[in-house]
Amino acid sequence: MWLQRIDTKIADLQEQEAEQERVLKNRPQEPDWIVEVGIGNGRPPIEVHVGNCYAAGKRRRPVPRNEARRLLTSGVRARTHCKPDAQLHILD
Template sequence: MFDDLPPDLGRLLTLRVWHAMWLQRIDTKIAALQEREAEQEQGRQNRPTEPDWVVELGIGNGRPPIEVHVGGCYAAGKRRRPVPRDEARRLLTSGVRACGHCQPDTALEILDLSAGSALSTAMR
């Protein structure tokens, strides 16, 4: 049938053992990768939902808010906490800086933040 195989039983048995060993190694690697993918999928499914708004906190006594971000903004620092929409609007109108990357003031429909002005649009 296959002319490239050795003609004697000893070498054929050796090849069979060698291939069985490699199949076992391959099967072990496949099982490990499948387990890792299942764990990653479970992690994706169990990930907490991203907040709509976050406030970046400063360093020091009381950790004052320093910047408001849209949830998921890549520029938000590590010291942050989620805030509801109303608090994000309140912080922005009270003088806390709006992120220049995600522009939460635009997303919250606050038209003018200059000189501590009040909300320029009606709250939703």
């Protein structure tokens, strides 16, 4: 009886571990660049972040490299925590 309970518990734990691995494997890839947008009319861009920046707000959208460069050169701020302007080799 105890052996069956132990085997059942092991099987359950292995199934949970396999499910966690599937979730991590199927997770969408992080974007390279993120633009944080405002809440006003048209949701104007506020800041440009590196894709894995912990300080990015909830209102954001991924952008390609050339769009991030264009936004930074047009006057949108670069986040000081992740420094996308330095990574994109844009100097003031």
